[in-house]
Amino acid sequence: MSIIKIIKYGNPILTKRAEEIINIDKYIEKLAQNMVHTMYAAPGIGLSAPQVNQSKRLITIDLSVGEKSRNLIILINPELISQEGEIVSEEGCLSIPDINEKVARPSRVVVKGVDLKDHEKIYEAEGPLARALCHEIDHLNGKLFIDRLSSLKRNIVKKKLKKWIQEGKI
Ligand code: NI
Secondary structure: OOOOOOOOOOOHHHHOOOEOOOOOOHHHHHHHHHHHHHHHHOOOOEEEHHHHOOOEOEEEEOOOOOOOOOOOEEEEEEEEEEEEOOEEEEEEEOOEEEEEEEEEEOOEEEEEEEOOOOOEEEEEEEHHHHHHHHHHHHHHOOOOHHHHOOHHHHHHHHHHHHHHHHOOOO
């Protein structure tokens, strides 16, 4: 396993719709393993393939940071089947360092996808897991959490990020 460099804000791959995975082959298995390794090393609670420069519909999530047992989700071609409610809570992203903002997300979601064995997986999630699933699926659709802020907030954040890019900080 190896750690992959995480793509940062400003790279066009983060704004592109990622491609469906047709065959779960050795390449995808390896990519998933490396993403898990990269996510834990960061450390982060979620990662999407575009963030490691692969335009593929693949996400990894593990909310059990600092806990003894890991609760890893690897999901291929995830789809948001249904959503309800709304919760506003702070969010960050490994591709957007040092920015945390409150984002509205559904309080409950149903997400369907397949695992590495091509077995169908359905997650009925709420709270932080619902948030993480929405955040990572957004990545696959070329959407970042800052895109979900009010235009006023988004413009402030984007100005800050532009400055950081010019200064070579990200
Ligand atoms: Ni993210």
